[in-house]
Amino acid sequence: MELLRFATAGSVDDGKSTLIGRLLYDSKAIFEDQLEAVERTSLARGDAYTDLALLTDGLRAEREQGITIDVAYRYFATPKRKFIIADTPGHIQYTRNMVTGASTADLALVLIDARRGVLEQSRRHAFLATLLGIPHLVVCVNKMDLVGWSQERFEEIKAEFRSFAMRLDVHDLSFIPISALHGDNVVERSANMDWYEGTSLLHHLEETHIASDRNLIDARFPVQYVVRPQDQHNHDLHDYRGYAGTVAGGVLKPGDEVVVLPSGLTTTIAAIDSADGAVAEAFAPMAVTVRLADDVDVSRGDMICRVRNRPHVGQDIEAMLCWLTPQGDLRAGAKLAIKHTTRWGRALIKDLQYRLDINTLHRDEHAGTLALNEIGRVSLRTTVPLFFDEYRRNRATGSLILVDEATNNTVGAGIILGPTGVA
Amino acid sequence: MSTSAPTQPDYELTHLQALEAEAIHVIREVAAEFERPVMLFSGGKDSAVMLHLAVKAFAPARLPFPVMHVDTGHNFAEVIEFRDRRVAELGARLVVASVQDAIDAGKVVAETGPRASRNRIQTVPLLEAIESHGFDAVFGGARRDEEKARAKERVFSFRDDFGQWDPKNQRPELWNLYNGRYRKGEHIRVFPLSNWTELDIWQYVAAEDVELPSIYFAHTRRVFQRDGMWLAESPWVTLLDGEEVEERTVRFRTVGDATCTGAIESPAATLAAIIEETAVTRITERGATRADDRISEAGMEDRKREGYF
Ligand SMILES: Nc1nc2c(ncn2[C@@H]2O[C@H](COP(=O)(O)OP(=O)(O)O)[C@@H](O)[C@H]2O)c(=O)[nH]1
Numbered sequence: 216m217e218l219l220r221f222a223t224a225g226s227v228d229d230g231k232s233t234l235i236g237r238l239l240y241d242s243k244a245i246f247e248d249q250l251e252a253v254e255r256t257s258l259a260r261g262d263a264y265t266d267l268a269l270l271t272d273g274l275r276a277e278r279e280q281g282i283t284i285d286v287a288y289r290y291f292a293t294p295k296r297k298f299i300i301a302d303t304p305g306h307i308q309y310t311r312n313m314v315t316g317a318s319t320a321d322l323a324l325v326l327i328d329a330r331r332g333v334l335e336q337s338r339r340h341a342f343l344a345t346l347l348g349i350p351h352l353v354v355c356v357n358k359m360d361l362v363g364w365s366q367e368r369f370e371e372i373k374a375e376f377r378s379f380a381m382r383l384d385v386h387d388l389s390f391i392p393i394s395a396l397h398g399d400n401v402v403e404r405s406a407n408m409d410w411y412e413g414t415s416l417l418h419h420l421e422e423t424h425i426a427s428d429r430n431l432i433d434a435r436f437p438v439q440y441v442v443r444p445q446d447q448h449n450h451d452l453h454d455y456r457g458y459a460g461t462v463a464g465g466v467l468k469p470g471d472e473v474v475v476l477p478s479g480l481t482t483t484i485a486a487i488d489s490a491d492g493a494v495a496e497a498f499a500p501m502a503v504t505v506r507l508a509d510d511v512d513v514s515r516g517d518m519i520c521r522v523r524n525r526p527h528v529g530q531d532i533e534a535m536l537c538w539l540t541p542q543g544d545l546r547a548g549a550k551l552a553i554k555h556t557t558r559w560g561r562a563l564i565k566d567l568q569y570r571l572d573i574n575t576l577h578r579d580e581h582a583g584t585l586a587l588n589e590i591g592r593v594s595l596r597t598t599v600p601l602f603f604d605e606y607r608r609n610r611a612t613g614s615l616i617l618v619d620e621a622t623n624n625t626v627g628a629g630i631i632l633g634p635t636g637v638a
Numbered sequence: 639m640s641t642s643a644p645t646q647p648d649y650e651l652t653h654l655q656a657l658e659a660e661a662i663h664v665i666r667e668v669a670a671e672f673e674r675p676v677m678l679f680s681g682g683k684d685s686a687v688m689l690h691l692a693v694k695a696f697a698p699a700r701l702p703f704p705v706m707h708v709d710t711g712h713n714f715a716e717v718i719e720f721r722d723r724r725v726a727e728l729g730a731r732l733v734v735a736s737v738q739d740a741i742d743a744g745k746v747v748a749e750t751g752p753r754a755s756r757n758r759i760q761t762v763p764l765l766e767a768i769e770s771h772g773f774d775a776v777f778g779g780a781r782r783d784e785e786k787a788r789a790k791e792r793v794f795s796f797r798d799d800f801g802q803w804d805p806k807n808q809r810p811e812l813w814n815l816y817n818g819r820y821r822k823g824e825h826i827r828v829f830p831l832s833n834w835t836e837l838d839i840w841q842y843v844a845a846e847d848v849e850l851p852s853i854y855f856a857h858t859r860r861v862f863q864r865d866g867m868w869l870a871e872s873p874w875v876t877l878l879d880g881e882e883v884e885e886r887t888v889r890f891r892t893v894g895d896a897t898c899t900g901a902i903e904s905p906a907a908t909l910a911a912i913i914e915e916t917a918v919t920r921i922t923e924r925g926a927t928r929a930d931d932r933i934s935e936a937g938m939e940d941r942k943r944e945g946y947f
Contacts, residue, residue, distance in 0.1 A: 218653040285808070287789040288782050290835045297653040299833055311810060318812040426650045440666045444699035452698055459695070461663045461814070466649070490694030498649045500814075502662035502695070515670050539810050554815050557670070614813045623819040625809045 216292070219425060222301040222316040222349070224340035225326030230357040234326065234395035235289060235302055238417065241402040242291045286316040295421040309336075310343065310573065310588035314537045314628050317347040318614070321425045324353045324416075329362045329392075333375045335574045341376070342573050345383040346535065346590070346630065348610050350428045352380075353389045355416060359408065360394040366410040382576065384607070387423075391416050429499050430609045434465030434473075435526060436519040437556035437602075437612075442504055457488060457504035458513055463556065463611035464604070465521070467505065468496045475511055476518040476528060476602045482509040484519075499611065516558035518602040526602045526612055531635035534615065535571075537590045540626040542619075544584035545593075551627065552618040553597055560599035562617060568592045594635050606630040654842050661688070661830035662695040663814055664793055668775050668828050669695070669702050671818045675775040675828075676733065676768075679705040679725075681717040682893035683850050684779030686724070687839055688831055690848045692777070693728060704731035706776075708764050710895040711738040712874045717893055720851040735767035760895075768825060775818070775826045783835045794818055795827040836891075837916050844909040856889045856907040867900030 225231040289300040301316030303309070317323060323344035327337050337354075344352055354376055362368045369392045380388055391400055392411055399405035402417045414422070439460035444452040467473075471484045487497050488504040497503045505519060513519075520526060538545050545564065553562040570582035570591040578592075585591045606613030617627030651659065668675050677692060679685045692701055707721060725732045737760055740746045745766070746759040768776060782788045792811045798804070809817055818826055831839070843850060860871040862881045869875065871883050874897050888901035889912070906912045 216653045217650055218656045285790050288833065289789065290783045290833070292653075292835070292837065297835075297838070315810045315812055319814070426648050429649070431649055439663070440670045440696075442696060442699050455698060459666055461659065488697075490697040500656065500659050500663075501651070502659040502666070504697075552819070554817065557667075610813065614815065616812055616815045616817060618817055618819060623817070623821065625812070625817045628810070628812050 216295065216297055217425070218297050218299065219322065219420060219423065220299045220301065220320050221322040221324055221420065222303060222313065222320040222344070223324045223326070224303060224313055224344070225357075226328075226334060226336040227304075229326040229328045229331075230395040231302070231326050234355065234357065234393070234401065235300060237395055237398055237401050238300075239289060239291050241398065242293055242417070286312050293417065293421060298420065309339070310537060310590065311539045313340065313343050314347060314539075317344055317349055318610075318628070320344075320347070320349050321428060322351040322353060322420070322423055323349045324355060327354060327356050327372060327376070329356050329358045329365075329368055329372065332372050333379065337376065338379050339573050341380055341385070342383060342576065345385055348606055348630075351387045351389075351423050351425070352385050353391065353416070353419060355395075356390065356392045357395050359392045359399060359405075360397055364392075364405075364407045366408070369411075389413070389419060391419065430464040431466055431498060432464070433524055433526070433604065433609060434467055434471070434519075434521045435463040435602075435604070435609065435612050436460055436467060436505060437463055437558070438513055438515055438517045438519065439557045440515060441513070455506075456510075457506050458517075458519065459502070459504045460557065461502045462497050462499045464499055464609045465524075466496050466498045467503075467519075469493075472522050473507070473519050474522045474525065475507075475513050476520065476525070477600055478512065478517070480509075480511040481522055482507045482511055484508070516556075518556065520602075526604050527634045528600050528602055529634050530597045530600050531565075532595050532597065532601065532603065533632040533635050534593055534595065534629040535590060535632065536585065536593045536617070536630075537628045538585040538587055538626065539628060540619070540624060541587045542622070542624070542626075544586045545591075545627065546584050547593075550620075552620050553595075553615055554618065555601045555603060555615040556612060558599065558601060560597045560601070561620075562595045562597045564593050564595050566594040568594065592632070593629075595629075603631050605633050654838065654845060657834055657838060658691065658694075658842070660814070660833065661691045664816070664828060664830040665692050665695045665777070667816050668777065668818065668826075672775040672826070674771065674773050675703040675777065676771065676773045677701075677703060677705045677777040678779065679707055679721065679732075680779075680893060681707070681721040681724075681851055682779070683839055683843065683848075683854060684781065684831060686848055686850055687834075687842055688777060688779045689724065689728075690846060691830060701728055701730050704733050706733040706735060706767060706773075708735045708760050708767075709737060710760060711736065712872070712895045712897050714851070714853050714870070714893065716853050717851045720849075724849070733767060733771060735763040737763050739763065740766070773825060774820065775828055777828045777830060779831055780829050781831050781834050781836070781839075782829075791829065791832070793829055793832050795829065796820070797825050797827060837913070840909065840913045840916050844913060851893065853890045853893065854912070856887050856905050856911075858885055859888050859901065860884070861886050861888060861901060868903065869897070869900055872897065 223231055287302045291298050303312040303316040325340045356369055356372050373390045392408055393400040399407055400415050402415055404415050437460055438458045442457040442459050444455050469484050469486050473484055474481045485506045485508045487494050547564050547567050549564045551562050553560050569578040569580045570589055571578055573590055604612040613631040615629040616625050619626045679689055740763040741748050746762045780788055792808050794816045860883050861868040862883045868888055886903055887905055889904045890901050906915050
């Protein structure tokens with residue numbers, strides 16, 4: 216059984232909570248006691264029906280305000296797949312939350328209210344999903360019951376969305392007409408929309424092919440931890456030296472000729488260990504321990520890759536940056552801590568080239584700052600060289616976070632475009 | 639089974655392999671970036687799985703950090719026996735944070751009465767142990783599917799000087815780039831099993847042959863019914879009027895303080911039978927078996943703010 220992570224996006228009241236509640240309910244991920252709690256609350260509020268949306272409403276502050284405020288993770292499984300939903304709310308803090316939820320998603324689900332059609336927010340959601348490199352986009356046109364199950368309305372929304380999406384880098388785009396409230400086309404195909412020839416949403420989620428989304432070409436192994444057993448009783452392990460980490464790209468095999476960055480020393484992979492014994496090959500996102508044939512000096516933050524396929528090595532990087540904090544805007548000249556793969560350093564924001572209006576995709580080249588939820592293109596210089604790839608080629612070696620050194624807060628999310636001067 | 643090795647030719651991982659890899663990544667990241675991590679180990683199934691993953695993360699080297707048990711003093715004997723044996727097998731160091739000691743020292747006041755529970759006051763010895771040992775990262779086995787308030791908790795959950803959690807002031811967590819920076823006096827709780835469900839845990843236990851205390855499997859026990867749950871007869875609980883002890887075939891779905899952890903009636907004596915029951919079960923494990931969580935709908939959230947696990 217495979218794992219699929221998806222992020223949901225929608226404006227307030229598009230029916231996102233209802234849809235998630237229904238997916239969980241119909242796939243039996245909702246337990247009786249949870250349902251009873253929701254029924255009690257619904258009854259107390261005087262709702263006409265049990266509000267499935269309450270199932271996904273977590274913290275007290277939200278219950279009081281009646282809105283969701285952060286990314287929440289939900290789980291359900293069918294016999295075919297296990298699903299992790301990153302549920303992101305649709306209001307002001309939207310960008311920060313969606314960027315967070317989307318960073319690990321294989322698929323994005325964008326909700327549109329059939330009556331309201333494609334809104335500014337829908338475009339923003341689609342843009343963010345593609346910026347974050349989510350390979351599959353599913354647009355659910357919801358509340359079809361309120362537009363008389365109209366095929367014409369569905370086609371209209373589809374055409375409008377498509378014409379916008381053409382400007383984006385969308386690989387796989389699908390449209391499904393649904394009614395989250397009544398369950399049409401959510402788990403079972405709807406009897407109310409004979410004209411729709413596609414599959415239900417759940418079926419689509421089960422069948423989307425995600426295995427080929429990963430980069431299996433560029434071998435990248437950021438060293439996370441050096442394993443050196445210090446066991447006085449077991450002399451066999453005396454010389455054991457392994458480099459533990461999570462494969463970030465490509466396929467590694469014993470016998471591969473590799474280079475260690477930044478030293479540039481070359482050697483071969485002697486063995487790849489897991490706790491269950493040696494493995495014949497390792498690929499992303501396996502967590503393994505690599506042993507090298509020669510006694511080269513390797514430490515955390517180093518990168519092992521193939522001799523003839525190396526990442527960019529450098530300190531000057533172009534990136535799209537999303538600003539995540541309300542405590543102060545980003546300006547050129549800012550100095551921040553940076554984390555990229557397993558490497559920490561410091562970064563200087565040399566230049567804010569433009570701020571992107573994520574609704575119109577207009578570039579404001581006169582912008583001097585990035586505030587919370589704003590996205591812009593920056594040039595940055597790091598104190599240590601980073602071993603990176605373009606984000607669209609590899610999400611693991613193409614992403615970075617920026618941390619405020621005074622508060623230790625994560626304040627920026629960066630998507631690498633390439634080395635300065637080239638990208 | 640080997641969960642780390644690919645089983646499909648087209649470079650796919652099963653969901654258990656993917657969850658395992660993610661958890662190992664988190665555990666290694668903490669070991670690399672913190673000076674004094676510690677792993678909570680209650681002997682329960684989630685912490686047994688977490689410990690198993692930690693052992694795998696550093697093999698063939700030993701666990702590079704100690705384990706800690708917050709001991710309410712109201713334990714199932716089988717669980718303590720299991721805890722001590724596992725710790726000895728691994729050659730790990732065990733730190734016990736004792737609720738009884740905290741009570742004896744007058745640091746907390748134990749609840750009294752027939753429904754007295756020590757669950758809530760565990761927070762005091764826990765925070766004290768963190769402070770006195772200087773632990774800067776504490777691994778916990780909590781899962782996001784357990785309870786609504788947990789659904790939003792980060793994998794790296796930041797705590798202030800008082801060990802408190804502020805749900806509105808969490809660090810954004812992107813990709814697998816965890817930010818473990820902290821100031822002196824603060825610490826981080828880390829939840830490597832965040833994305834696991836109860837069913838995943840059982841499937842993994844079966845696939846990896848993870849050893850668990852015997853009370854997880856069906857056995858006969860002297861129990862009585864309270865609030866719709868079966869509680870074990872023990873020296874620490876007083877029966878209320880109308881409550882009667884009887885022998886039943888039961889098993890436990892979680893392991894906590896013996897005074898408030900309920901058993902369920904079940905004939906499931908093997909992992910296969912438990913997995914089958916779990917796959918069709920309609921009640922969350924906390925709802926079914928934890929009296930302490932029933933206090934209020936927001937019960938868990940309130941306790942987490944105070945510094946609970
Ligand atoms: N008629 C109809 N109402 C819906 C549908 N889906 C959601 N709603 C209603 O729309 C409102 C907003 O839904 P909710 O799920 O809370 O929206 P969210 O803000 O996107 O999470 C609620 O009153 C829902 O009952 C649908 O398919 N048809």
